[in-house]
Amino acid sequence: MDRMLRRARALYQDRQRIALAALLVAFAATSYVFYHAPILKLGGEPPASLPQGWVEGFEVVYSFNTVGFILAISLMVFFYAFWTWAFLPKPAVDYTVGVLQGIFGRRVKMRQYIGKKFRVFLGANRFIEVACRIRSPGSGEWFLYRIESSPLDSDSLQDIALRHGMHVHNGRLQTWVSNDELHHRLVLLASALSSLQ
């Protein structure tokens, strides 16, 4: 693994730990805030056959306070999920941009999108899309990339894909590559694209 990616991994793991710790603190604080306030009933009368203690317990659980508490927690979880989906640690961005600029030149038009995606514009409506996955859920592999071309129209697309070690998905050349393969296989994808011109 590249030195920059190793740093990115360490950074990501650190941030994950911090986020988890912050989530625990926030969990405690929210439960205090929501249940310290007076309990607001949701309406509906409990059956009379239940003993008094049970009824009081249910009134705490079945209340607007619980609704607010669950909303607050799900909001936190949502922000955490969004953060892991959207952002790549800076050293990993530098690594990816460096590899892309090494192949396509420093002046190539390139854009970074939210969701760990990069798009390199090659002119004539053609582009290459590089998406990064910080940690693959199946294999636990770090920094897996999916590289993909723009939609292409050619009869020999399947053959060209096979000869460059890729497959065709929705008329695009596509493949998954590990971080140490990124440079070489992007070169292959670029040469496959130029052979289609």
Added chain:
Amino acid sequence: MTLQSQRESESQSSMCEAEHKNLDSRLDEYMSKDTRRTVYELIQLMSSLSDTRRAIIMALAHVYPKSVSGVQLSRLIGYSGKSRSLYRGVLSQLQEDNMILIDQLTPKLYAIRINNEHPLLRVLVEMCKEFGHDARKVYTRALEEQ
């Protein structure tokens, strides 16, 4: 002066072309252009793959037409992780790119072999069959001893 140098360079370039043609015809004697292109593409592909993928392809090309199980394969290439993570990662990606074929024999047992229909890997398998006797012996002995 400039005319002369131009003429010189022209004659040089024509000599170069002649040499190229000569080289081409000599190369064609033992290897056709199509074969050379396929071998070039094969080298490009193999050098672009990561260590694990390369080891898998080479091992499977040598033991072809035999197929191996995931555990056998992960031992054969000296993979340190679990064979399950090999399935979910590298192997499923290689299958997606049509380089290997995976048949599910039972829910837990898979038969993995190289895709002999692949335009480049077919050539690799042919070459392994023709020249890879000794390497194949090493691989098959390792498989038997497991």
